[in-house]
Amino acid sequence: MxxxxxxxxxxxxxxxxxxxxxxxxxxxxxNHGAMTMDGMAQPKGDTGPSSTAFAEANAKMHGGMDIVFTGNADVDFVRGMIAHHQGAIDMAKIELQYGKDAELRKLAEGVISAQEAEIKTMTEWLANNGG
Structure with missing residues (x-):
């Protein structure tokens, strides 16, 4: 040759x-995470209703935290944390929907209340600081 x-x-x-x-x-x-071909989150392990709900909440939270960074640590922190806190709220609501343990249900209610207040504070901070 x-x-x-x-x-x-x-x-x-x-x-x-x-x-x-x-x-x-x-x-x-x-980053496909735990997404199926139809765009729905697919949990690892159990695929029952609560597991699917948690997988979807987790995927939504991580998508929301995937921000374009600005170089301003304050703005980037707040923008990422809003999605993180919303994820905690979403997971707490799943606990209230499917959970049975009274102590954890009470904790979930506290998480919702605290995280909603913090999201409000961070959203106001962004509005006042050009975020």
Whole structure:
């Protein structure tokens, strides 16, 4: 086999495999989390109603926390924490819907109250500080 044929074969191989490798690299960087093809969260382990609700709340929270950073630590902190606190509220509501333990249900009610107040404070701070 001549050097020209080897070079041509190598170039052909690179031409056809590079786009595939690029697709794989892009795909591997995507954060699918626990999402199914229909965009719904799929829990690890049990797939019952409460587990599915927790997986969906978790996916929503992590999506909300995936902010574009500004370089302003105060703004970035507040923007990320609002989504984090909303996630805590959403999970506490799931506990109230499905949970049976009276002590945990009371804790969930406290989480909702505290986190809603903190979200209000952070939202007002953002409005007053150009966030």
């Amino acid at each position: 001549s050097l020209r044929m080897i070079t041509a074969a190598t170039l052909l191989a690179i031409t056809f495999t590079t786009p595939l490798a690029a697709q794989e690299m892009d795909h591997s960087k995507m």
